[in-house]
Amino acid sequence: MRRLINLRPSRQGTFFLGALPFAIVLVIYFVFSSLRLAENPADKLMPAFSTMGEAIVRVAAEPEQRSGTIVLWADTGASLVRLALGLGIATAIGLVFGILNGLIVYARVTLAPFVGVLSMVPPMALLPILFIMLGLEETSKVALIVIGVAPYLMRDLALRVEELPGEQLVKAQTLGASTWVIVARVVLPQILPRLIDGLRLSLGPAWLFLIAAEAIASTEGLGYRIFLMRRYMAMDVILPYVAWITFLAAISDWVLVQISRRAFGWAHLGRGA
């Protein structure tokens, strides 16, 4: 009998085992949904897949009567714009202050305590303040994502910069590089793959803050829609929406991995030099 730690599944086996939990969840849902619907055909808690299919067609293919827009795409567009703006601004802030804090001792001693305290403020607690000061429009939602994600990116990138071997910075100086050239040619290119890793880990929090902000005050957006549908207990819309949000998050994660592989192949060569 071989030891368990040495057993490896085949390629087909890997695929099958990976798909198994998904299949189990779907089967369990189907069984319980059928049982509930058999007892009460008007049950809204666990709609049949066919009901959800009809709801998907309704929100994704037919224009809404009042506004004339197709709800799913309008919601997706609005949410993705907010998410992209928020993550973009957070990335810019994180890069600038991450490099400053990681490389320049004067910047670090000035800013690090402040950033440390700031990152302890729960972003959700700031949401009322943002709504009061920035209004209920787009700005406050984007600002919440920025506030929620930027401190993490900033501190993560500063740590990555500090992790660069001191020998590299000395070597660059002996080649005549100024502080600016060291930033542009040694530090920045080496932390860009780390930035992508940081962004991947930030996708979850970013979606959390987006949906929270949309749930509280919005007129469109994926988060707004699921909280609106909750009033009608419209699980047939909410469940596909949650699946769609999950799919979008997974796709953006996959895209970031591909960018990292293509653009920063050297970072995937295993151990660095």
Added chain:
Amino acid sequence: MATLRVENLWMEYGAQTVLERVNLDVADGAFCALVGASGCGKSTFLRLLLSQERPTRGTILMDGQPLPQDPGPDRGVVFQRYSVFPHLNAVQNVALALEIARAPGLGRLFGKARRAALSEAEVMLADVGLGHACGHYPAELSGGMQQRLAIAQALARKPRILLLDEPFGALDPGTRTQMHGLISRLWRETGMTVFMVTHDIREAFALGTRVLVFDKTRHDPQAPGAYGATITYDLPVDRSTSKVPSASEEKSAP
């Protein structure tokens, strides 16, 4: 190409004295091998020559002038590890030195100037036996090849002093012998002054024109950090009889 004078140098970290009363005169084109027990301060001395740290007391004069406060292109360096940039391939690593020299503001060349720098870098890589590995990233190179690359990169700015901090310490014996031949030839060709820290006494005598031994002359058993090391032996070596492989014996990269 540069004379170096060290006058009454002390290096202390808090209550711990690492170096004391170091005096040294080094002529143009010397090859100084720095040896001594672990923690005796020879690497600290190298960092002081590099301006990576400042001495507590004393001065270091290069051609009669105090050493600049920052590391600069007049003093090249090869460390035991992490000397090259992992995000650039071999030829880009060497070309970076040329790019910074020619465009100090941006540190980047474009178009024809960039292609010229890259082809010059290829020639330099071929000279250290890496002509076949121009497109490889450091992570794809063996330890010996990485050090060849680090040497080519350090020499690209034609430093007047080359500082080597146990550059061959992590290499296997065969590779190390090839590297001895390489560094001897480059030293002869460029006429630069070399300081090399090493653990290997045979390496020191094989390569150096002078072997400087760092050791403590005073000991306080109650306070091991009270006294620092100094240069206890300064041994001239006659290179004409040494057994360094000549340039013809030096093989290409392993």
